[in-house]
Amino acid sequence: MVEIKPFNPEQTQKLVETLALAPMLGEIVPSERSMGVVATALADYYRSILSAVENGKPIVLQQLCVGPELFYAFDVQPVNPEAWAAVPLLTNPEMAVPYLEIAENAGVAADLCSVNRTMIGELIGGSIPRPDFITWASQPCDSIKVGYYIAKYLTGVPMFFIDSPQWDTPECLDYYAHQVRQLIVFLEEQTGRKLDWDRLKEVVEESNRAVEYIIELNELRKLVPCPSDSRVPTYLFITFMTMLGLPGATAMYKAFRDEAKERAQKKEGVVPEEKIRGIWFSIMVPWDLFWQNWLQEELGHVNVMDMFGYLTALPIDTSTPDKLIRGLAERWHMAVPMGRQARGIVDSYFNDFLYVYEEWKGDCLILAGNSGCRWLKGAYGMLREICREREIPALQFDIDIFDPRFVSAQAYRGQVEDFLTTVVMPAKAAKKR
Amino acid sequence: MSLVAGCDVGSTTGKAVILKDGEICSYAIIQCTPSPVKTAQLVMAEAARKAGLSGTEQLAYIIGTGYGRMKIPFANENVSEITCHGAGAHWLCPSVRTIIDIGGQDCKVISLNNEGRVIDFVMNDKCAAGTGRFLEAMTRVLSLSLEELSNISLEATSPANITSQCSVFSESEVITLLNEGREVPDVAAGIHLAVANRLLALVKKVGQQPDLAVAGGCAKNTGLIKILAEKLNMPIVALPRDPQIIGALGAAVLAGQKAG
Numbered sequence: 152m153v154e155i156k157p158f159n160p161e162q163t164q165k166l167v168e169t170l171a172l173a174p175m176l177g178e179i180v181p182s183e184r185s186m187g188v189v190a191t192a193l194a195d196y197y198r199s200i201l202s203a204v205e206n207g208k209p210i211v212l213q214q215l216c217v218g219p220e221l222f223y224a225f226d227v228q229p230v231n232p233e234a235w236a237a238v239p240l241l242t243n244p245e246m247a248v249p250y251l252e253i254a255e256n257a258g259v260a261a262d263l264c265s266v267n268r269t270m271i272g273e274l275i276g277g278s279i280p281r282p283d284f285i286t287w288a289s290q291p292c293d294s295i296k297v298g299y300y301i302a303k304y305l306t307g308v309p310m311f312f313i314d315s316p317q318w319d320t321p322e323c324l325d326y327y328a329h330q331v332r333q334l335i336v337f338l339e340e341q342t343g344r345k346l347d348w349d350r351l352k353e354v355v356e357e358s359n360r361a362v363e364y365i366i367e368l369n370e371l372r373k374l375v376p377c378p379s380d381s382r383v384p385t386y387l388f389i390t391f392m393t394m395l396g397l398p399g400a401t402a403m404y405k406a407f408r409d410e411a412k413e414r415a416q417k418k419e420g421v422v423p424e425e426k427i428r429g430i431w432f433s434i435m436v437p438w439d440l441f442w443q444n445w446l447q448e449e450l451g452h453v454n455v456m457d458m459f460g461y462l463t464a465l466p467i468d469t470s471t472p473d474k475l476i477r478g479l480a481e482r483w484h485m486a487v488p489m490g491r492q493a494r495g496i497v498d499s500y501f502n503d504f505l506y507v508y509e510e511w512k513g514d515c516l517i518l519a520g521n522s523g524c525r526w527l528k529g530a531y532g533m534l535r536e537i538c539r540e541r542e543i544p545a546l547q548f549d550i551d552i553f554d555p556r557f558v559s560a561q562a563y564r565g566q567v568e569d570f571l572t573t574v575v576m577p578a579k580a581a582k583k584r
Numbered sequence: 585m586s587l588v589a590g591c592d593v594g595s596t597t598g599k600a601v602i603l604k605d606g607e608i609c610s611y612a613i614i615q616c617t618p619s620p621v622k623t624a625q626l627v628m629a630e631a632a633r634k635a636g637l638s639g640t641e642q643l644a645y646i647i648g649t650g651y652g653r654m655k656i657p658f659a660n661e662n663v664s665e666i667t668c669h670g671a672g673a674h675w676l677c678p679s680v681r682t683i684i685d686i687g688g689q690d691c692k693v694i695s696l697n698n699e700g701r702v703i704d705f706v707m708n709d710k711c712a713a714g715t716g717r718f719l720e721a722m723t724r725v726l727s728l729s730l731e732e733l734s735n736i737s738l739e740a741t742s743p744a745n746i747t748s749q750c751s752v753f754s755e756s757e758v759i760t761l762l763n764e765g766r767e768v769p770d771v772a773a774g775i776h777l778a779v780a781n782r783l784l785a786l787v788k789k790v791g792q793q794p795d796l797a798v799a800g801g802c803a804k805n806t807g808l809i810k811i812l813a814e815k816l817n818m819p820i821v822a823l824p825r826d827p828q829i830i831g832a833l834g835a836a837v838l839a840g841q842k843a844g
Binding site: 535539542544545547566568569570572573574577581 | 702
């Protein structure tokens with residue numbers, strides 16, 4: 152049995168200190184204003200985790216397709232390992248490397264998605280708090296299923312698993328809602344407390360306010376020129392799966408909305424001259440997210456919408472417990488990016504892309520193919536054909552979501568730059584003629 | 585008189601083409617030195633010498649391309665090798681819609697429209713399989729030159745199966761096949777088949793449109809071209825000039841457009 156080291160908060164404390172500097176950067180560099188806003192919210196999230204560890208508050212390892220709302224209602228601290236590892240990559244691209252090596256040295260297969268390998272390495276290495284229990288769903292991929300099971304095996308803590316149905320039929324949603332009720336029972340057992348329905352209503356109503364801002368923000372992103380930064384969809388996703396239902400998250404979405412609205416009222420875009428509206432409908436590259444600034448400033452490319460920013464969540468009717476549970480089931484099952492696209496038949500992914508491409512007035516499709524993502528990579532060939540039929544310029548390149556050693560920044564950036572300047576810009580110019 | 589040039593500094597060779605009044609006046613190909621600057625200077629000097637020029641001063645416009653394009657000191661601007669290969673192939677053969685460029689360290693497939701504009705491309709640059717480097721590694725194992733590898737593969741009766749996933753493992757496979765007594769021509773053809781399979785997957789990604797041409801040094805490998813045409817089930821158009829200079833030629837064509 153692999154030994155798990157006790158949690159060492161040092162790395163997280165340093166991250167919090169770094170995040171706390173970001174708002175100051177935002178004051179100096181206007182293009183970093185969004186980062187400043189999100190950094191404040193994320194710093195609070197990490198602080199609350201450190202505080203939970205210190206005060207012995209129950210900690211749940213929470214996978215992305217099991218939303219955080221219920222945990223906040225139970226006063227349980229959710230730790231989302233996908234976000235836990237992704238956020239530090241914004242400040243140190245090689246942050247995941249030592250944990251990938253720890254996991255591989257412990258016998259984890261190198262072709263498991265690096266998101267899950269990092270989680271396992273962090274658990275073993277003691278850089279993520281040891282959870283009191285684990286919740287996860289079978290969406291969106293096989294790597295998740297294996298990764299979370301390894302986490303259970305390593306920690307030996309109780310686990311609750313949501314079996315995500317393949318479809319969105321009323322029967323499937325009934326089935327999902329039934330499992331949300333069972334999750335409540337599980338949480339009651341783990342915490343020794345009954346669910347306070349009024350508190351859950353409060354949390355969900357807070358999340359509804361956040362969702363309203365997200366909807367408005369994403370509508371504003373449809374404007375030409377786009378008034379919101381290329382990286383904002385990534386920030387939305389990270390915080391949606393970790394902080395939804397907290398006032399800090401709502402304040403952050405409001406700030407994003409306000410920033411976009413202010414520009415839109417002045418008919419300004421996030422860049423002075425928007426030349427290309429990109430749709431990154433797979434992953435962004437989290438360890439190189441700030442390169443998006445360069446793309447905006449040098450090439451006038453704005454990622455107007457991507458798969459992870461395409462949040463289709465709606466406000467939940469909180470008038471009765473049944474409606475509330477049903478609303479959570481619909482949100483977790485149908486609105487979490489990647490989870491939404493990766494179940495059932497692959498058409499849902501293609502249809503979502505085509506909808507986003509039309510609605511957000513895209514000029515091209517960019518697919519960063521994560522090496523561990525079998526389902527997405529398997530769909531790329533067909534998506535390229537769909538694009539070819541519609542004369543949509545499309546680029547696919549290989550990358551690893553957490554591991555910058557797989558394909559270097561230099562190598563993938565060159566392909567993106569060549570694609571934008573060699574294919575997309577001339578195609579746009581030809582259309583104008 | 586209008587004199588313009590293109591200079592392509594790749595991973596293995598440097599190429600330069602000089603156009604005089606819209607016609608190819610001279611070209612040169614040299615092995616790369618460790619310094620891209622020096623490679624560019626040497627290859628351009630050679631092309632200039634062949635054109636009877638004293639130096640690059642007489643050239644109205646020069647475009648640099650290839651991996652080393654940022655380092656070409658005398659270039660007026662640099663353009664991606666994808667655009668340049670497209671421009672070069674279209675200039676030579678306007679009916680070409682698909683170009684397979686097999687370079688030293690990468691391979692790419694480029695799709696052109698009828699105006700010669702690049703509409704799609706795909707490249708393999710994280711693995712040597714399917715590139716010139718792969719073939720070079722195999723020639724070392726077989727103790728053959730690239731030309732000999734090409735010619736001997738044409739004598740194959742039953743090409744061996746060799747994986748195309750990793751050059752290092754492929755070397756081991758070739759050694760195993762030879763130890764098992766497989767004939768060298770069959771092994772050589774198997775090597776070409778492995779490269780062709782790799783390229784085929786890339787071609788399918790951008791869509792296989794006729795006419796199809798192959799550029800890069802490996803286009804001179806008749807054994808590879810024969811197997812590739814069979815796999816594609818499509819004839820490969822022979823470009824009327826050295827296929828290794830297509831990138832530099834495209835750069836020169838674009839330089840001509842800039843110079844007016």
